[in-house]
Amino acid sequence: MIIIGELINASRKAVGTAIEAQDAAAIQKVAQDQDNAGADFIDVNAGIFVGKEPEYLKWLVETVQAVSDKPCAIDSPDPKAIETALAVHKGTPMINSISLEKDRYENLMPIVAGTDLKVIALCMSDEGMPETVDDRMKIADKLVNGLLKNNVKLENIYVDPLVQPMSVNNAFGMEFINTIEKIVTTFQGIHTACGLSNISYGLPARKFMNQTFMVMAIAKGLDGAIMNPLDKKMMANIIAAEALAGKDNFCMNYLKAFRAGMFDF
Amino acid sequence: MAIQDIFQAVMTFDEASVKKLVQAELEAKTDIDAILNEGLIGAMDEVGKKFSEGELFVPEMLMAAQAMKSGLEILKPHLAEGAAESKGTVVIGTVKGDLHDIGKNLVAMMMEGAGFNVIDLGVDVDAAKFVAAAKDNKARVVALSALLTTTMPAMQTTINAIREAGLTVKTIVGGAPVTQAFADQIKADGYSDDAPGAVELARRLIAA
Numbered sequence: 456m457i458i459i460g461e462l463i464n465a466s467r468k469a470v471g472t473a474i475e476a477q478d479a480a481a482i483q484k485v486a487q488d489q490d491n492a493g494a495d496f497i498d499v500n501a502g503i504f505v506g507k508e509p510e511y512l513k514w515l516v517e518t519v520q521a522v523s524d525k526p527c528a529i530d531s532p533d534p535k536a537i538e539t540a541l542a543v544h545k546g547t548p549m550i551n552s553i554s555l556e557k558d559r560y561e562n563l564m565p566i567v568a569g570t571d572l573k574v575i576a577l578c579m580s581d582e583g584m585p586e587t588v589d590d591r592m593k594i595a596d597k598l599v600n601g602l603l604k605n606n607v608k609l610e611n612i613y614v615d616p617l618v619q620p621m622s623v624n625n626a627f628g629m630e631f632i633n634t635i636e637k638i639v640t641t642f643q644g645i646h647t648a649c650g651l652s653n654i655s656y657g658l659p660a661r662k663f664m665n666q667t668f669m670v671m672a673i674a675k676g677l678d679g680a681i682m683n684p685l686d687k688k689m690m691a692n693i694i695a696a697e698a699l700a701g702k703d704n705f706c707m708n709y710l711k712a713f714r715a716g717m718f719d720f
Numbered sequence: 721m722a723i724q725d726i727f728q729a730v731m732t733f734d735e736a737s738v739k740k741l742v743q744a745e746l747e748a749k750t751d752i753d754a755i756l757n758e759g760l761i762g763a764m765d766e767v768g769k770k771f772s773e774g775e776l777f778v779p780e781m782l783m784a785a786q787a788m789k790s791g792l793e794i795l796k797p798h799l800a801e802g803a804a805e806s807k808g809t810v811v812i813g814t815v816k817g818d819l820h821d822i823g824k825n826l827v828a829m830m831m832e833g834a835g836f837n838v839i840d841l842g843v844d845v846d847a848a849k850f851v852a853a854a855k856d857n858k859a860r861v862v863a864l865s866a867l868l869t870t871t872m873p874a875m876q877t878t879i880n881a882i883r884e885a886g887l888t889v890k891t892i893v894g895g896a897p898v899t900q901a902f903a904d905q906i907k908a909d910g911y912s913d914d915a916p917g918a919v920e921l922a923r924r925l926i927a928a
Contacts, residue, residue, distance in 0.1 A: 466869065466897060502869040502870065503869045503897070505869075505873065532870055533870075556819075558817075579819065581819075581844070583819050583821070583843060583844075584819055584820070584821065619822070620778070620822060622777065622778035622779045622782075623778065623779075623782065623822055623825070623826075656778070656822070657777055657778025657779070658777055658778065658779070659774075659777060
């Protein structure tokens, strides 16, 4: 599972404050914690700062990479902010995210075209939020083929089928999960990723539903997540689910996690 | 006490009972305004209150609204001309560039449940469309939703356009990244962090 640590997001109050105060130590602590907990990418987002986003995003990349070898996921729809951050990034980052919304697609495609950047492809278009498997696949087809045509490698694409909340429509869980299955069988070698906490919007005990949903999605092929890697129970669920899905040879990761105390709560 | 039964039936999301009870009250010549205000709308207010307190959750709010609506459908042909407009018209939509509709739909639904005449413009609505809808429908409140930090500036644009058009309609804003401070900054008339709060806000602004 590719884990994209989501905690360095300016819309989280403590992080927003740290960015504004240019408090490198506070940001570095969040970066290191996520790195140690098993994050593969450290997401950086400075979206709430209109006008200052390029400057802050660049600062976040430099600040995070001073203490972590993990690449960043550069989280912005603004091509200027992304390019500023890319200029200082070491290694191969992820772009979070392109979508089929016209502006976003046209702004981000030139940045990823012909590069080795990883890119999250979010199943959203100007026609609104997709609800069914078919809605999502129509968008995914156009997005993936557009990226391939622009010389982005299939294995660098992470399709996010867009999680919608169960509380308003009880089909939303399985429509998402069945899309994961269809994507991984249609485009073999592609990745999937999602921020899945939206599934439990409007319900209590959200962590419990999020964990269960993660396990169900992994069974159908989900192999990337934008999440909080410090959530120990979620991490344990992922490790067990990947073993059960046959993605963990001889259950070696599972055993390693056991010995590291990852199943002790 | 039958109006109390209607209230209870909405509170327990029992659509079939709501229909039966409203029909029975109509036949018993109970005051229609009382059925509407004390029974159906009263129950939705209670649902909203319990939701805000964390006792009820989104699916329950949806089910209650559906039960309320089924009762309202039976009442409608009997309501006096213009009664639906009497509580005021609310124009609602998600601002330009933003396609999120779930929060906006919840607010629209609770506004309907409170007896407002609701005109839902959908998502990705530009300022001119809000202005035209508010003007054409003599709206008392325009409710703007935004779920992205990148689309919050469109709330400002929309409120500016409403003021430039000379409309006195009240403007209210909401959505995950929106705060009271932002609402003050863009000179919105009000902000709420949940759907029942938006209903209370609309009532207060219309009464003022």
